[in-house]
Amino acid sequence: MKNRLIAVAWFSFVGLTSVIFFLLALLIKLLSAAFDRRLVVLQQLTCFWGALYTWIIPAWRVRIQGRENIKPKKAYVVVSNHQSLLDILMLFNLFFHFKFVSKSEIFRVPLIGWNMRLNQYIELKRGDKRSVPKMMQDCEKALNQGSSVLIFPEGTRSPDGNIKKFKPGAFILALEQKAPILPIVITGTNTALPKYSMNFHGSHDIRIRVMPEIPHEEFAHLSPEEAAEMVREKMIREQEDLKAGPARGGRK
Numbered sequence: 001m002k003n004r005l006i007a008v009a010w011f012s013f014v015g016l017t018s019v020i021f022f023l024l025a026l027l028i029k030l031l032s033a034a035f036d037r038r039l040v041v042l043q044q045l046t047c048f049w050g051a052l053y054t055w056i057i058p059a060w061r062v063r064i065q066g067r068e069n070i071k072p073k074k075a076y077v078v079v080s081n082h083q084s085l086l087d088i089l090m091l092f093n094l095f096f097h098f099k100f101v102s103k104s105e106i107f108r109v110p111l112i113g114w115n116m117r118l119n120q121y122i123e124l125k126r127g128d129k130r131s132v133p134k135m136m137q138d139c140e141k142a143l144n145q146g147s148s149v150l151i152f153p154e155g156t157r158s159p160d161g162n163i164k165k166f167k168p169g170a171f172i173l174a175l176e177q178k179a180p181i182l183p184i185v186i187t188g189t190n191t192a193l194p195k196y197s198m199n200f201h202g203s204h205d206i207r208i209r210v211m212p213e214i215p216h217e218e219f220a221h222l223s224p225e226e227a228a229e230m231v232r233e234k235m236i237r238e239q240e241d242l243k244a245g246p247a248r249g250g251r252k
Contacts, residue, residue: 002191002200003184003199003200004199004200005201006200006252007198007199007200010053010056010057010200011125011198013053014053015111017049017052018049018111018112018117019111020109021049021111021115022112022114022115023043025042025046025049025115025118026118027230028041028042028045029095029118031043032107034182037059037145038097038145038146038147039119039120039245040072040097041048041120042118043098043119044095046092046115047092047093047094047096048092048095048112048223048230048249049070049092049115050088050089050092051089051092051095053089053093054086054089054090054093054206057126058203059202059203059204060086060192060203061202061203061204061206062090062093062206062207062208063205063206063207063208064093064094064207064208064209064210065207065208065209065210066210066211066212067094067210068072068135069182069210069211069213070094070096070182070210071098071213072097072199073146074097074144074148074180074213075143075145075146075147075148075149075179076149076179076180076181076182076213076248077139077143077148077149077151077154077170077171077173077174077177077179077180077181077182078098078150078182078183079150079151079152079166079170079182079183079184079231079233079235080150080151080152080184080185080186081152081154081158081163081184081185081186081239082152082154082155082156082157082158082184083157083158083186083187083188083189083190084157084189084192084193084194085189085193085194086156086189086192086193087157087186087189088100088102088154090186090189090206090208091150091184091186091208093208094184094208094210096148096151097148098147098148099119099120099121099122099124099138099139099142099147099148099149099150099165100116100121100122101120101121101122101124101135101139101149101152102116102121102122102123102124102127102183102247103123103124103125103153104123104124104125104126104131106139107121107123108160111198117152120142122135122138122139122142122149123125123131123135123138129203130203134161135169136169136172138171139151139173140173140176140177142179143173143177143179144177147169148182149173151169151170151173153166153169153170153171153228153231153232154166154167154222157190157195158195159190159194159195159196159207160190161187161190161191161233163232163236163239165232166228166229166231167228168224168228170218170223170228171224171227171228171231172224174216174219174227174241175216175219175222175224178212178216178220179216179217180214180216181213181214181219181227181231182210182211182214183211183214183231183234183235183238184208184209184211185208185209185211185235185238185239185242186203186206186207187205187206187207187239187242187243188207189204189206189207191204192204204218206208207242209238209242210234211234211238214231214234219231
């Protein structure tokens with residue numbers, strides 16, 4: 001009963017504060033339209049908005065490693081494993097500029113989805129093959145404008161936390177655009193908020209590790225499928241190291 005009440009309180013807080021944050025986001029979009037084509041200021045507000053919901057739960061002990069591997073002036077194809085609905089909120093704790101590829105259903109969520117449209121995040125309609133070329137075009141446009149693109153290459157959340165097989169889309173994009181790949185590994189969110197659950201599940205250590213970028217030259221000779229498997233193997237090793245090693249770094 002206690003865990004259910006905490007979950008209700010958390011979702012209620014998210015709903016109420018989203019009204020305020022969306023109005024702020026709308027104001028920022030209007031005021032910065034003339035000088036901020038990439039929507040950098042709006043992204044920073046969105047990062048604060050999302051990260052706030054991880055900060056208010058002390059039981060989620062968030063540790064971040066590898067921030068120094070993010071070069072602000074570079075446009076990456078960012079790939080992260082996907083365990084939970086919490087993943088994107090945790091990644092907002094990194095406070096760097098990216099366009100997020102998400103399924104179209106999320107864009108229809110009031111306030112949060114509307115803000116995703118303000119940010120020009122990238123929509124993908126699952127099961128609609130016609131949506132894929134449009135999504136790839138939007139990703140290319142973002143990279144050409146100097147924005148990183150964040151993709152969860154597993155395509156859906158892993159119920160057991162293990163990194164599943166990667167779809168090739170992110171790696172086709174990186175190969176065609178000659179963009180570096182920035183892998184990020186997350187552990188702990190699958191137990192903090194498991195797939196198919198909207199309940200609170202007690203105290204959890206959540207770790208985020210930004211790995212060193214993989215330059216285009218390192219995978220230019222590979223097919224998208226080979227590049228996907230190469231990056232996946234690197235991320236699996238990092239995930240195993242995260243699970244085995246002591247937490248380092250601080251909550252951000």
